[in-house]
Amino acid sequence: xxxxxxxxxxxxxxxxxxxxxxxxxxxxxxxxxxxxxxxxxxxxxxxxxxxxxxxxxxxxxxxxxxxxxxxxxxxxxxxxxxxxxxxxxxxxxxxxxx
Numbered sequence: 001x002x003x004x005x006x007x008x009x010x011x012x013x014x015x016x017x018x019x020x021x022x023x024x025x026x027x028x029x030x031x032x033x034x035x036x037x038x039x040x041x042x043x044x045x046x047x048x049x050x051x052x053x054x055x056x057x058x059x060x061x062x063x064x065x066x067x068x069x070x071x072x073x074x075x076x077x078x079x080x081x082x083x084x085x086x087x088x089x090x091x092x093x094x095x096x097x098x
Contacts, residue, residue, distance in 0.1 A: 002074055005060070005074050005075070005078050006074050006077045006078045006081065007078070007081060008056040008060075008078060008081070008082065009053050009056050009057065009078065009081040009082030009083070009084070009085035009086070010081045010084070010085055012049055012052050012053045012056065012085055012089075013049075013053070013084070013085035013088050013089060015049065016045070016046065016049040016085075016088075016089050016092065017092065019045050019049070020042055020045065020046070020092060020093075020096075023038060023041055023042045023045065024038075024042070026038070039096050039097075042093070042096040043093060043096050043097055046089055046090075046092070046093040046096070049089050050086060050089045050090065050093075053082055053085045053086045053089060054082075054086065056078070056082050057079060057082035057083065057086070060075050060078045060079050060082065061079065063075055
């Protein structure tokens with residue numbers, strides 16, 4: 001559970017990367033060049049991943065371990081990972097949305 005706490009946001013980001021790659025690959029094989037539905041699928045998937053990352057960040061932010069305990073360090077690592085993941089998800093979704 002400790003590793004999931006520290007890497008939860010980063011795991012969601014990895015899932016997001018693989019998911020967008022799969023959606024883009026499917027669009028390339030089966031979609032038309034002007035098909036907006038594939039872009040919409042990518043944006044919706046990205047919003048779901050972003051919501052999950054924000055949920056992990058809020059869950060970690062509500063925990064208040066003693067600053068001297070190892071859990072406090074794990075919480076800070078997890079919050080940093082969730083922040084990096086959220087920024088990365090938004091960054092990777094940019095080309096789809098515009």
